[in-house]
Amino acid sequence: MGKGDKSGVGVFLVGGFLLFALGLFMIGDRRQMFTESIDAYADFADLAGLQNGATVRVSGMDAGEVTSIEAPPTPEGKFRVRFRIIEKLQPIVREDSVASIQTDGIVGNMFLQVEAGTSGAPQIENGRGVKSVEPFQISDFLDQAKQIVETADELLDEVKQDLVTIVRNVNDVAEEAETLVAEARPNITSMTASAKNIADDVEGVMNDINAGKGTVGKLFKDEKVYEDLKSTTETLKKVSEDVSKISSSAGEIIDDAKQKDVVGKVDQTVANVRDLTAKANDLLDKFQKEGDDGEPSMTDDVRQTMASARETMTDFAEDAEALKHNFLLRGFFKKRGFYDLNEISPAEYKAGERAPGYPLDRVWLHSQSLFDPSTDLIKLTDEGKRAIDRAFGEFIDHVKDDPVMVEGYAGVDNPSEAYLLSQRRAAAVRGYLINKYGLRPNYVGVMEMGRVESTAKDGKPWDGVALVRFLDKKEKKALDKEQKK
Amino acid sequence: MSEAAIRFEKVSKSFGSRTILKELSFEIGKGDSVAILGRSGTGKSVTLKLMIGLLEPDAGDVFVLDRNVADLDASGLSELRREMGFLFQSAALFDSISVGENIAFPMRRQSKVDESEIRDRVEELLRQVKLDGEYDKMPADLSGGMKKRAALARSLALRPSVLLVDEPSAGLDPITSEEIDELLISIGEEDETTIVIVTHNIPSARRICDEMILLDGGLIRARGDLAALEASDDEVVKKFLSSQSGG
């Protein structure tokens, strides 16, 4: 045995061992084992095949691995998934960060995705938990969707009954009031001699009414009626939020939807909500006639709720419709030519990016003629409404298919005020348009332009609202051709 | 009775159904040179291997240097073997190491011996077996006779008091065979070593040994010097001697 042999063996042993250790190190390094890290956890009812040692990603960056999975003690409990995150990423993981279980490509492993939190929430500390979203499973979703739709349906039925009753009550009260006034009038004329006394009496009656006595007084002053309406409004809001949730995920339902008759249910719900909306509108009109100086915020609430309910319903109906005909939603969106008018920021809009097609018309409506100058509330005057009707008349042939953007302008010096004001103005006009012409809310956008200097010499900034109609690409081409001829 | 170096007491040994030795008993005195003769398959080699514990008897006892071989534990057997040398029929040099290392091997296996001491002893042994300067040759490069001499040197390395030799002349021409015999004679004379040779070569046996034992059918057929054997009337002895007289 020579010396060469011995050193050969030495190289073999040391080299082989180092190679093995290198493998250990590389595996450990990939798992961030040698980096300072903190422990956190998230709870899941369904693991969807997530395993111990699975990768953890924070906003897509490899950040550690799942260290343990604790089984729940009761059937209702959730699995507690504990994992490590490298310290470097601790600042972006907040207590409102959401963890979800996802798949790496079609054949890939399951991994735990943790989204960055919001800067308002506190940073995650060692050993604390983050929120979680259950892994998406189509069958679960369909069951859930069906359930929600059914609940919404029930709720709407209830609310409808309530509203109908309220509307009847209001009608009764109004009639009663009319009768009361009608009865009182002859007495007043006939007793002109003792007019003063009687007038005093009437005044007393009116005072009583104002103080909340009597039926009419009750209607306007009684807290209970107000509370009833308010709670109804809130219920409606909640329903619309529920429905909104469904419709946001509805795009993901695939053909099982038909089997479970989700679409049918949806149609029914939509019908219900429409019915309800119409009734509620009537009611509101009545209220406004009687004078809105009492509780203007309430009517605003109801109106907003109605608008949002309508919006969701339209979304939902549209999505469901799309589902019926076309499961590949791409085509559906393509036809629309844009995704969501609400997603477009003013900056993008001004820069022409993501603009919904090609503008055709821009009709100017000056703020003076539109809004009631006597109040700070953005209230459309009758004249203003007529002006809008006139302007919109030019669009009405096309507007069912094309998006309309309502641009708001305000000549106020303070830029943030200008934005707010312009936004409110545009929103008011948009609301009017949607209500009056039954437009699809997602086809009517609001664009707060803020303060925009005029190009004219007198230099006054623009002040008012502009209606803009957009074409999709196909229509634009056709139009261009026509013009060339 | 002179002090016995090796004593067999009713030793039996069989391989499967083939019985080799049947209650064999004999003694070999210290310092004696004895040849065990016999035809092939009569148990000559088995007898040798029993002496050094490579085989165990089925029955009976083998005493070597006053120790019962079968009763020894591993370390006792090792100790006994250190006092014995064994020259194998095929020399049995280790192929993977040089001639010198082969000879040095038993010494290296022993308690700490100085490297230079080992070197000196190997050189001495090489001179003794007339292989001076062949230290670094590999066994495969040696002739049959040289191998045998090298193996002899290895078996002598620890200065054994008992030397067992299996067929010293097997596979060698008469002249080479004689050279080996000379070496064995000189060892017997010099060191008072007990030598047991297994052979069927009578001239060789006569040259080296004072006494011969003729085995046949697992038993001692005759014992004595050559003259005594020649004088025997036994059929088997006569036949064996006559067949070998030419050799």
Next chain:
Amino acid sequence: MRELIANFFDDAGRMGLFGLRGFRDAFRKPFEIPEIIVQLGSLGVRSTPLIALSGLAVGVVMSMHTRSSLERFGAEALIPNVLAIAMIKETGPLVTALLLAGRVGAGIGAELGGMRVTEQIDALESLAVDSFKYLVSTRVVACMIAQPLLTTVFNFMAISGGFLAETMLSGISFELYFQRAFSSVPFRDYIPATLKTAVFGFLIAAISSYLGYNARGGAEGVGRASTQSVVASSIILIIVDVILVRIIFFAFPEGS
């Protein structure tokens, strides 16, 4: 047939006990450290070129095959992961063991067989050497040490081979390739799979030593011992591997 099966288990039992004794005796004084080093040289160091070259070749070929199937799914990015996990988990250990069964098993069978028929084993005994410990224990231990190291060499060469094949086609960088390769190999696949090859080493040494040490019948017997060593150790390796995979699966379940 029944006799055949009985013989098989009889032989397997003898070989097993023989090997276990070899392993046990290695820890009894006197330790044969120099001889273990010699054996590491002849079993380990001299097998390294064979193992390294085979690993490289297997890596290149496997990478190309993996690419052709993953390409269909557009999952080329997974090639390093798939290759590494395949190599480290099973292919590396088994192919290395089979190569060594060929090279080392035949070598031990022939060497010990030769020593048996030329009385070298008896000569060792006559020189007061425990031939079993000197010849068998040292080989068993050397094989058990060498096997995981050679497997590691094989794995790394195979992944390097995969890298060569892949970088020529897609120009992937060295760092990214190795990062990806090791990203989907958990410790529970790497460590047990590599260490289990010590059992393969034990089997190869035990089986071929048994056949060589007990060889009979001259040169022909030596040849037989050598051939049987390769055949027997290859078959038993594969059988034992199946069992080991199950054991490792139970000892390191996927989800834990």
